[in-house]
Amino acid sequence: MSHVAFLGGGSFGTALGILLANNGCEVSIYDRKKSVVNDININRKNDKYIKNLNIPKNVTAYNDLDETIKDAKFIVLSVPSHVIRAVSSSLKDKISEDVVIISIAKGIEEGSNLRLSQVIEEELPNNKVVILSGPSHAEEVAFDIPTTVVVASRDLDAANKVQDLFISKNFRVYTNDDLVGVEVGGAVKNIIALAAGVCDGIGYGDNSKAALMTRGMAEIVRIGIKLGGNPETFLGLTGMGDLIVTCTSLHSRNRRAGFLIGKGESTEEAIKDVGMVVEGIKACKAFYEIKEKLNVEMPITDVLYKILFEKKDPKEAVVALMEREKKNEIYY
Known part of the structure; x- marks a missing residue:
């Protein structure tokens, strides 16, 4: 299965990382806080964000960005909207064009008022961008409570790949080509x-x-x-x-x-x-x-x-x- 890298070890990134690990993916998570990285790798927990987790062994956390994204086929930007540009920019010249970028933040860039897909495309113009959205609280996804989301992209092939990546018996994924909406x-x-x-x-x-x-x-x-x-x-x-x-x-x-x-x-x-x-x-x-x-x-x-x-x-x-x-x- 695919190697998926998450940039940001917060609640939703961790929840989706668990989901993909249970789907058979190799998951890496980057977080700048050593306490979060150690909690994931040593205790198989992430108590800072969600209590009582049981994180699978095929999830590994890192403080090093390059190590996190090495050989990843998908990169999930699991960070707030106001740092999407900086995090996207940090990937320049580090990833190939076939890596699909997935954003799970819901917001608008302050100042420019650009949608987040537009921000990512400005920084990484050669990579396909997919937005994952919908009613999906991390606290429920992490414990496999039935949830349904939508993935949107200007490239329907990329959206289909992300749909296949995330879909599971308790996580239903639809596609939509209306990125703006x-x-x-x-x-x-x-x-x-x-x-x-x-x-x-x-x-x-x-x-x-x-x-x-x-x-x-x-x-x-x-x-x-x-x-x-x-x-x-x-x-x-x-x-x-x-x-x-x-x-x-x-x-x-x-x-x-x-x-x-x-x-x-x-x-x-x-x-x-x-x-x-x-x-x-x-x-x-x-x-x-x-x-x-x-x-x-x-x-x-x-x-x-x-x-x-x-x-x-x-x-x-x-x-x-x-x-x-x-x-x-x-x-x-």
Whole structure:
């Protein structure tokens, strides 16, 4: 079977590494923290990110990048969106053109507002890029709980190879050639999940969350179509599926951060308390800029931006959202 290298030994990278090892692959994981590398290699655990793991023996961790990627046929970028460019750049002149690059981050590059596949392609223009997305919390994938995801690429042959690589009895993988839709859905749902957490933190109920998720989906579709995505993609795993799981799950760091903000914490305090990257905060800033430039109406994103970056009171923000001028439900 294939040798697959993971760059980043966090929760999702480790979970997928276990999955591929159980599929028969030789898996290597690069992490800059020696404690993570030692925990994987010696204890067959990764307690920093997920407790009670049993990591197979065909998973090996390294502190050395060159050793990690040696002879790899697939490289998985299992790092947050804000370091995708740097990590991609670190692979220049180190890998051949037949190595497929897989990204599992869900976000937008801050500053350029490029989708992550575009960032990777700028740094590694000769390699095929595949995005893996969908409702897939690491804490469940790691313990073989049934999960379904989608892999998207401009090269369907590459997507098919990645589908074959990951698919298993409890991990079903679909393909999709709508790279724009898959990436936009995966990024914007984090914004809506943050907002859902804010509502939970304030103390609102099921009616509020249902309304937020439904109108949040309208924003995903609206901006996604404007950027060139297929409307049907947003009704699938990377749109509706990921939106549901991220807005409702206790595993969701975006929802958790929003909950803390709804309880009265500042953005900075919430990030510190969550202790991991909260992609929705960066995505909110990026899509606020994108929607302003393209003149796309995204009222939830708009008020969340004001909460996160202009210190608007969350309850006042909800009032402003509810008191907007009346509209027809269906419009794009």
